[in-house]
Amino acid sequence: MSWFLVHFAQLVFYVMASCVIAGAVGVIAFRSPVHAALSLLASFLGVAGLFVLLEAEFLAAVQVLVYAGGVMVLFLFVIMLVKARAIPREPQYVNRLVPAAVGLGVVLALLLGAGMWASVTGAPADAAALQRVAGAQLGNTEAVGWSLYRDYLLPFEVVSIVLLVAMIGAIVLGRKEPGKEGRA
Amino acid sequence: MKDLLWLIPLLPLLGAAVNGLVGNRRGWSKHATSGVALTASGLALLAALGAIADWAATVGTHAAHVDRVFTWIPAGFGHTTGGLLANLSVDFSLRIDALSAVMLFFVTFVGFLIHIYSVGYMHGEEERPYARYFAYLNLFMFAMLTLVLGANLAVLFVGWEGVGLCSYLLIGFYFEKDWCAAAGKKAFLVNRIGDFGFILAIFWTVKVFGTVDFGALEGAIAADPARFAAAATPIALLLFVGAVGKSAQLPLYVWLPDAMAGPTPVSALIHAATMVTAGVYMVVRTNFIFRLSPTAMLVVAAVGGVTAFFAATIGLAQNDIKKVLAYSTVSQLGYMFLATGAGAFAGGIFHVFTHAFFKACLFLGAGSVIHACSGEQDMRKMGGLAKKIPVTYWTFLVATLALSGIPPFAGFFSKDEILGRVFAAGAGNLNGFGVSYLVLWVLGVAGAFLTAFYMFRAVYMTFHGEFRGGHEAEHHLHESPPSMIWPLRILAGGSVVVGLLGVGKAITFGSDLNWFEGFLHHVAPNVEVEHAPALGTEWALIVLSVAVAGAGIALARRFYFGPQAFAAPRRIAERVPSLYAAVANKYYVDEAYDRTVVRPLGKLAHFSWKGIDAIAIDGTLNASAFFTEIAGDLLRFLQTGNVRNYALFVLGGALAAAAWLLL
Amino acid sequence: MITTTHYLVLSLILFTLGVVGLMVRRNFITVLMCIELMLNAANLNFIAFSRQLGDLTGQVFAVFVITIAAAEAAIGLGIIVALVRLKQTTDLDRVNVMEG
Numbered sequence: 027m028s029w030f031l032v033h034f035a036q037l038v039f040y041v042m043a044s045c046v047i048a049g050a051v052g053v054i055a056f057r058s059p060v061h062a063a064l065s066l067l068a069s070f071l072g073v074a075g076l077f078v079l080l081e082a083e084f085l086a087a088v089q090v091l092v093y094a095g096g097v098m099v100l101f102l103f104v105i106m107l108v109k110a111r112a113i114p115r116e117p118q119y120v121n122r123l124v125p126a127a128v129g130l131g132v133v134l135a136l137l138l139g140a141g142m143w144a145s146v147t148g149a150p151a152d153a154a155a156l157q158r159v160a161g162a163q164l165g166n167t168e169a170v171g172w173s174l175y176r177d178y179l180l181p182f183e184v185v186s187i188v189l190l191v192a193m194i195g196a197i198v199l200g201r202k203e204p205g206k207e208g209r210a
Numbered sequence: 211m212k213d214l215l216w217l218i219p220l221l222p223l224l225g226a227a228v229n230g231l232v233g234n235r236r237g238w239s240k241h242a243t244s245g246v247a248l249t250a251s252g253l254a255l256l257a258a259l260g261a262i263a264d265w266a267a268t269v270g271t272h273a274a275h276v277d278r279v280f281t282w283i284p285a286g287f288g289h290t291t292g293g294l295l296a297n298l299s300v301d302f303s304l305r306i307d308a309l310s311a312v313m314l315f316f317v318t319f320v321g322f323l324i325h326i327y328s329v330g331y332m333h334g335e336e337e338r339p340y341a342r343y344f345a346y347l348n349l350f351m352f353a354m355l356t357l358v359l360g361a362n363l364a365v366l367f368v369g370w371e372g373v374g375l376c377s378y379l380l381i382g383f384y385f386e387k388d389w390c391a392a393a394g395k396k397a398f399l400v401n402r403i404g405d406f407g408f409i410l411a412i413f414w415t416v417k418v419f420g421t422v423d424f425g426a427l428e429g430a431i432a433a434d435p436a437r438f439a440a441a442a443t444p445i446a447l448l449l450f451v452g453a454v455g456k457s458a459q460l461p462l463y464v465w466l467p468d469a470m471a472g473p474t475p476v477s478a479l480i481h482a483a484t485m486v487t488a489g490v491y492m493v494v495r496t497n498f499i500f501r502l503s504p505t506a507m508l509v510v511a512a513v514g515g516v517t518a519f520f521a522a523t524i525g526l527a528q529n530d531i532k533k534v535l536a537y538s539t540v541s542q543l544g545y546m547f548l549a550t551g552a553g554a555f556a557g558g559i560f561h562v563f564t565h566a567f568f569k570a571c572l573f574l575g576a577g578s579v580i581h582a583c584s585g586e587q588d589m590r591k592m593g594g595l596a597k598k599i600p601v602t603y604w605t606f607l608v609a610t611l612a613l614s615g616i617p618p619f620a621g622f623f624s625k626d627e628i629l630g631r632v633f634a635a636g637a638g639n640l641n642g643f644g645v646s647y648l649v650l651w652v653l654g655v656a657g658a659f660l661t662a663f664y665m666f667r668a669v670y671m672t673f674h675g676e677f678r679g680g681h682e683a684e685h686h687l688h689e690s691p692p693s694m695i696w697p698l699r700i701l702a703g704g705s706v707v708v709g710l711l712g713v714g715k716a717i718t719f720g721s722d723l724n725w726f727e728g729f730l731h732h733v734a735p736n737v738e739v740e741h742a743p744a745l746g747t748e749w750a751l752i753v754l755s756v757a758v759a760g761a762g763i764a765l766a767r768r769f770y771f772g773p774q775a776f777a778a779p780r781r782i783a784e785r786v787p788s789l790y791a792a793v794a795n796k797y798y799v800d801e802a803y804d805r806t807v808v809r810p811l812g813k814l815a816h817f818s819w820k821g822i823d824a825i826a827i828d829g830t831l832n833a834s835a836f837f838t839e840i841a842g843d844l845l846r847f848l849q850t851g852n853v854r855n856y857a858l859f860v861l862g863g864a865l866a867a868a869a870w871l872l873l
Numbered sequence: 874m875i876t877t878t879h880y881l882v883l884s885l886i887l888f889t890l891g892v893v894g895l896m897v898r899r900n901f902i903t904v905l906m907c908i909e910l911m912l913n914a915a916n917l918n919f920i921a922f923s924r925q926l927g928d929l930t931g932q933v934f935a936v937f938v939i940t941i942a943a944a945e946a947a948i949g950l951g952i953i954v955a956l957v958r959l960k961q962t963t964d965l966d967r968v969n970v971m972e973g
Contacts, residue, residue, distance in 0.1 A: 039875045043883050050887055050910050054894040059902045066906045069887075073913050076880070080924045082932050085916075092939050097909065097946045104950045105902060108957045113900055113964075123854070127896030130861055131889040137868045138888070142881045142918070150877060151927025166932075173929045174936065185940050192944030199951030202958075851969030854904075857895055 039079060045072035059113060063101045070094050081153045084167040215277040215304040215359055218257045218314070222351035225250025230345030237337045244329045247344035251325045251351055255318040258355075262311045272732040274307035274425060276361050283364070288420065296420025305361030305424065309733040312559060312726075313358040313491055316566045317484050321351050323697040324479040327574050330693035331475050331581060343383060343473065350376035354484050358491065363412045363422040366492065370408065370456065373485045374401045380480060381472040393471035400465040404455015408492075411448035418445070428498045439502050446499050446506035449492065450513075457489030457543045460517045464800055466540055470532040474577030477532060482539050482573050483566040490546040490562050494555045497734045501553070504641035507737075511551020511632070515650035515657075518544030522660035526667070527794040530587045531576045534668045538613065539569060541657060545628050548654055552647060553640060553737025554631035556730040560712045561628055563726070564620035567708055568612035571701035575606035578690040578698065579672060584683060589671040591680070596673040598687040601695050603673045605702035610669050612705040614662035615759045620709030622756070627714050629654050630743075630751050631736070637747075638739025655758055662762025670770035716748035880921035888914035901956065901963040905949045912942045 030037070049069025056062040070093040077086035157165055159172045174182055225247050233243050269275045283300040290296055306314070325347060332343055353372025360366035382394025415422055418441040419430055431438055453459070458466035469481045480486070493500060493510060500506055518541045525537035542565050549558035580587055582599050596603040612619035615626065629651060634640075636648035677684050689695070712726035722728070727736070743751075769778045783790040792798065848859075891911035898904050916935045923931025953963055960968060 036875055039879065043879075046883065046913075047886055047890070050890040050894075053903065053906050053910060054890060054898065059900060062903050062906060066909065069910065070913065073917055076883070076917060077920055079875070080880070080920045082920045082923065082935075085920060085932055085935050088936065088939055089916075092943055093909070093913075097943055100946055100950055101902065101906065104953055107954060108902070108963060113902070123858075124893075124897050126858070127893045130858075130865065131892040131896075134861065134865050134868065134892065135885045135889040137865065137872055139881070139885050141868070141872045142885075143878070145922070146877050146881065146925060150925050153924070153927070155927030156923065156929060156932070169929055170932050170936070173933050178933050181937065185937050189940060189944050192947050196947040196951040199948070199955045849971065851971035853965050853968065854896060861892060861896070 035079065038075065042072045042075040042079070045069070046076070059105045060102070063098060063105060066101070067094055067098050070098070081156055082166060084170045087167075213277055214257070215261055215306060216279050218254055218261060218318070219304075219352045219355040219359065221254045221257060222250045222348040222355065226345045226348035226352060229341045229348065233341040234338055234345060238341060240333065240337060240340050243337070243341045243344050244325075247348050248322075248325050248329070250348050251318070251322045254351060254355065255322045258314045258318040261306060262315060265306045265311065271308055271311075271729060274305055274733070276303050276305045276425065278303040278361075290416075290418060290420035298416065298420055300362060300364045300422060302365055303361040303423075304359040304365070306359065307733050308730050309491070309494060309559065310358050312563055312730070314355070316563055317351075317354050317358055320483045320566050320570050320701070321354070321479060323700055324475045324483075324570065324574070327478075327577070327694050327697040328473075328475040330691040331577055332473065333691075339383075343380075346376055346379045346383070347476070347479070350380065350480060350485070354488075357488055361424060363415060363424075363496075366495070367408065367412060370452070370488060370492075371405065373480070373488060374398065374405065374456070377401075377469070377480050377485055380476040381469045383472055383476070387471075390471040393465075393468040397465040397469050400462050401455045404452045404462055404489075407448045407451025407455070409452075411445050411452065414441070414445050414448060424495065427496075431498050431502065435502060442499050442502035443505050446496070446503045447509060449496055449499070450506065450510055453489030453493050453547070454513060455489075456492075457486050457547070458540050459489070459513050459544060459547060460520060461799075463517065463521065463540045464803060467533055467536040467796070470530070470536050474532065474573060474580060477536070478570045478573030478577065481536065482569040486539060486543055487546065487562040487566070490543065490550060490558055493547070493550050494559050494734045497550070497555045500550070501737055504643065507551050507553065507641065508643045508646060509551070510547050511635075511647065511650055514544045514547025514549070514551055515632075515653045516544070517541065518548055518657040519653040519660070520544075522657045522664065523793060524796050525664040526660060527790065528664075529589050531579060531589050531592075531668060531672060532573070532587055534589075534664060535569070535572055535576055538572075538661065538665065541661060542569065542613070545625060545654065545657070548632055548650060549628040552628075552632045552635040552650075553739075554628060554635075555734035556712075556727040556736055557624065557627040557631050559730060559734065560726050561624040563711075564612070564624040564705070564708055567701050567704035568609040568619070568621055571605055571609035571698060571705055572613065574694070574698050574701065575602050575609065578602040578694055579606075581690050581694070582687050583679060584686050586679060586683065589668060591678050591683075592672045593675040593679075594673070594677045595687070599689045601689060602698065605698040606673070607669060608702040609705045610665045612709070614665050614763060615658055615755055616662075616763075617756060618706070618709065620705050620707070623709035623712050623714060623717075625658060626717075626752055626755055627712060629658070629755055630714060630716065630748055633747075633751055634739050634743050635737075637743055638741045640737065640739050655755065658755055659758045659762045662759040663766045666763045666766035667770050670766060670775070674771055675775055714748075714752075716745055716752060719745065877921050877925040880917060880924075884914045884917040884921065887911075887917065899964050899966050901953050901965055901968075902950075904965065905946065905953070908949070909942060909946065912938055912945075 046069050049065045049067070049072060052065025053062045053069065056065055070089060074086045074089040074094070077083070077089055154163060157163060157169050159169050228246050228250075229238075229243055232238070233246065265271075265275050279302045281299055282302040283298075285298040285300070288296065288298045325344075328343070328347065332340055335343065350373060353369050353376055355369070357366055357369025357373060360369055378394045378398040381397050382391045384390040385394070412422060415427070418438065419427055421427060421430070431442075455462045466481060466486065470477055472481070500510065521537045521540035521544060525534050525541065528534045528537060542561070546558045546561050546565070549555075549561060578599065579592065579595060579602060582595065582602070583592060586592065608619065612621040615622045617623075632647055632651045632654055636644050636646075636651050638644070640647060677687075713723050715722055715724060768774075770776065795801075848855075888911050891907045891909075891914060894907035894910065895904055898907065916938050919931040919935045919938070923929065923935075956968065957963060962968070
């Protein structure tokens, strides 16, 4: 029992990690887009769990709300919208690209891994630093909020503009063509 | 009125705009066109007279009145080479003083008469060319008046270029004929050489003085002549290069004879009376620079004197009546420069003034002759016209006497003044160049003899003897309409009387009745020599010049009059054919220029076109376009249109970037 | 003991899976999902380093990444809708009118 308690964090990590990887593999492997989307949802939730483990509670909440809640619903909507016959059936993969893709992906992973390994030196910092605002010990959400609205106000506003543009773009793209409106 | 100086050039400009932009397009009737043109130039004449009267009454003839119209080039402050801090702003301002008043008067007066004459002369044209003609003529008046009234070198240059443009347009008026278009082009290009010198002179003036205003320049030089003495020579010589081009002096005179391709009134106005004298006017206008530089003065005198003689010799063997007058004009312009070069600025302008009357009269008379002979210009096909067109004959004769320097006609006074002054410069050893001036005086006297000879040759060939033009042409002979006759009469009258404005001192035995010289004294005082010739010497000179002119007339009468006409010249031509051919062919100057300048330039241009442009530049461009096309042909296979392939490229790029950053 | 390196390895695996999926799938919708996977891998990386360094900047950037991902999904799905209306397919191999 005590082993279980000692290794609880490790256990959670491996469960979540396998959930993430299994979900990702599912996305690639499932033929039906609905299955792929549900698999993606599993992966998202796994990532959210890992965020909790990394003491980024606010991000975990956002991950669940935005990805699992928003983006996933959007995906499912579109899948429903697009008639089934529009989705390619056989074969789902571009077979001749698989070896190249895997090869390139692994090489890229190795390269990036090498870079990241070099960056990780020493023990992790005190987790309390992630909840501190101007010396006062607050929650993670409050700390992120302070940082976002004080230090990164301008990028934040820019990102909000990007969102607005994306929204308008999505409306324009999704609109029926003016000439065909009467027929719809 | 003197504050409305800008109105004087503006009126002809309005006339030009109406005729050129509206009348020409609409094809207005000739009455409307000539009405507009005559009103414009007539009002300009009235405005000019009013301005002169107002200026003389309120400012006084000894002072200048400057009318600043607007600031043209506000360039701000800058340092000159003399270290002066000067405000380099150029105003569009007009100036009236004794010199511009003289020019203003005869330009508007002669110009107006020639406008009247043109109504008769051009009546055979279609409506639209007629409107075009009068538009150009008015535009010329505008430019010439701007030139004359300009209070600084920059405004003068505007007028200078403007008259050059109008000259080009009017020489090439019959542009459907190749040789007319070529003549216009030639005039334009040769003038460019001179204009280049002029504009360099303006730049140099700005560099040295920091101003181009005549009043300011004169003041600066008067304050400290020694300081600007070194800069005066190059500036003066460059200005003179401009004058040589515009006033058709050696070696740039070649365009003026060809300019006779234009309508005859144009030859009278632009290529005899006004525009070609702009060079003389400009030299006199900037006399304060020229008088600082003895070298420049001598160059001016030498070019003028040699041209006076040289052009006169070519005039001896010309058979085209207008060509004779053209070479005569070149020669007389030479006299004007000879005068200014000898320091007789007033004398030079006086000759400009008298020349405007009698040469305009001669050209208009020639136009009347050509009109009578149905367009024939070759004097060998004329003869005996005196009885058929008596008014033309008498006015032509009066003007010829004036040009030959027979007293009491106008040319006598002005030419005598010039020769007397040049002799005085030689005898008084002006600037230490006494011998040179004496040689130039000899050339001038010889030129006077030749002038009398070729002018009376023209008179005898044209008006005396038997008509040689064939029966049909003889039947057609007629006197010109009143609109052509009256300007002739007025100008002939002027040729008689205007000389009295400048009666030389010696003629009146020492009492100073030379109103003209006194009038110009404050603007362009003569350069006086220390030891003026004695009264007796001056009288001897007068007698000599009259005698020389008389000898020329007598010789012409012997050669070209009476039953033995043409026999003597034919004998000479047979005995020394090479000399005769050389003179008749204008010493092959055009051919020499063609070989040494025009053709090499043509070859250079051809090489630039075929060699540099077509092969080097076009080749490079075509080659780069070709390689771009090849590269595009190859690279387009990368553009599969397949998004996933693009993703592959992005991945490859990311890989390369990562590798470059990390390894 | 779970170290930062664990998270990094996981992030790498996730990213590589995203890349591979992006390359091999023909269905546009799935390709978009793979892009989301790659963005998630990046977020995981951000958070892992934020934890390692005790610096909130990583979390803030993860917020931005999520925002951009949402925008990208909206646009991508909009394109899919437009594409289906035009070509009646989401098969990327049949969308190659831009072939040079």
